[in-house]
Amino acid sequence: MPKKQTASLTAVRVRFAPSPTGFLHIGGLRTALYNYLFAKKEGGTFILRIDDTDQARSVEGALEHILKTLQWVGLEWDEGPQLEGVKDKLIEKGKSGPYIQSQRLDLYRTHALQLVEQGSAYYCFCTSKRLEGIRAEQTAQKGLLMYDGFCKNLTPDERKEKLHSGAHFVIRLNVPSEGKTSFNDIIRNHVDFENALIDDQVLLKSDGFPTYHLAHVVDDHLMRISHVIRGEEWLPSTPKHILLYRAFGWTPPIFAHLPLLLNPNRSKLSKRQGDVAVEDYRKKGYLPEALVNFVALLGWNPSADQEIYTLEHMAKVFRLEAVNASPSVVNFEKLDWLNGRYLREKNSSELFEICLPFLASAGLIAKREHTYTIAATGERVTPSWISKVITLEKERMKHADEIASLTEFFFVDTPQYDSMILCWKKMTSEEAARALMYVATLLEQQPDASWNALLIEETLKRAIDENGMKTGEILWPLRVALSGREASPSPFDIAAILGKEKTLKRIRYAVSKIQSQ
């Protein structure tokens, strides 16, 4: 691989420019993140701009979702106008909003007209029907799929007449028919395109809105964007953008085209093959820091032997030139692992805040005012008790919404299970029942003051030792009796949290279950 040019320059200004057509997805998050990291690393400015120039595809509420998501993951943008209306609710007082292209239409129109005047662009009156026709013909002949330049060759009189008759028109870029357009991409180095193969791109649509191509070139120049960091899907249209900068007499920014994120089948990451919206992962209880960490490592890796990075740390070591040129298949198993690691680093109160909403939404815990009750039994419980329950499953959680199924047995009157699973290995039911009765007599004598995991363990282990039993003979049936599951935390911890009364109740229930079969 040839040498890469360096990315650093004075006055770094970058932007993330999503279109409000739905939720922010993983790919968009990575683009935003790399822009953000680059800005922070270079002491530059990170701007948010909304590309809402397609009225048809614009989705109600999408803008709010995107802003909310960006704020949730901690990617704060630096500047922008103060906005009126709904968006304000999402943006703290005094903070700037994003720039919004639909509020800048005059700007684009003026610039398009300027290009027409110079001869760098021209009016096109072709109907969509005619356009479809030439496209069909070109497809049939397996030729190039491009506009045929019909309206470029209109005489001034013909053009004037069409304009006066009020015919719908678009403005197209007048691409030179000879020569090459090339540029240096930070990630891909030198790239060049034959001008003859570049289409006369529509710049201004018949509804008066600009296309992406015009709007972003005008905005990037006016906003003094130094580096355009965007997805690789834009690489083929970059020469059109360069041509536009030149037509305006502007210096193009430096480009960096990020590798695509792929589905497991190596196609462009899409919703069809699983959840790709950041929102989907938030709902499942993934942590923002895990998501950011995960997405950052898709195409970039600052060192060979570290996987855990905070935003701050990444901002210190980020290098655009170090971003890979090849696309990445997104491996969500690694996200699970990362998220599990972040979850395990949380303390009890943090975990409580993270997990409680999931216990509530699963209908396990009901909250009224400041009191919590077990939904199934109406029993009142303290936050610290709930916190203990949650903390107990800390090592088993990959994402916070799993807390409900993991801890469900704490929130029922009696867990339901097949009595057969009370038997450890080759134990018979009778042996299991005997073991449970023995545990019950031991625990009945356990003083309330000594009812904690450590002392319960001491009592039971001593008894096991003295009787020359195997630990599993006692602990397995006990654990199943308390949890109703083959896999669960240790019986000592469960018993401690359940309390003496419930513990004994569950043990007796298990015994009766065996005896009644």
Add this chain to the structure above:
RNA sequence: GGUCCCAUCGUCUAGCCUGGUCUAGGACGGCUCCCUCUCACGGAGCAAACCCGGGUUCAAAUCCCGGUGGGACUACCA
């Protein structure tokens, strides 16, 4: 079809610019073992890759060319 981009374990990657230290390192996942009543956590270990063919060179994962494969783009979408 055309244009452009890309190519190291199944996946994410380090190494490539500045060729030898690479019998190719790390991570996820998989498998085995330890810890252990179970699961999980944690620990130890194993399997697993330089797309192919030429060239340059004493020497190529690394440089060059070609092939093959994959992908993106090819809209009055972004």
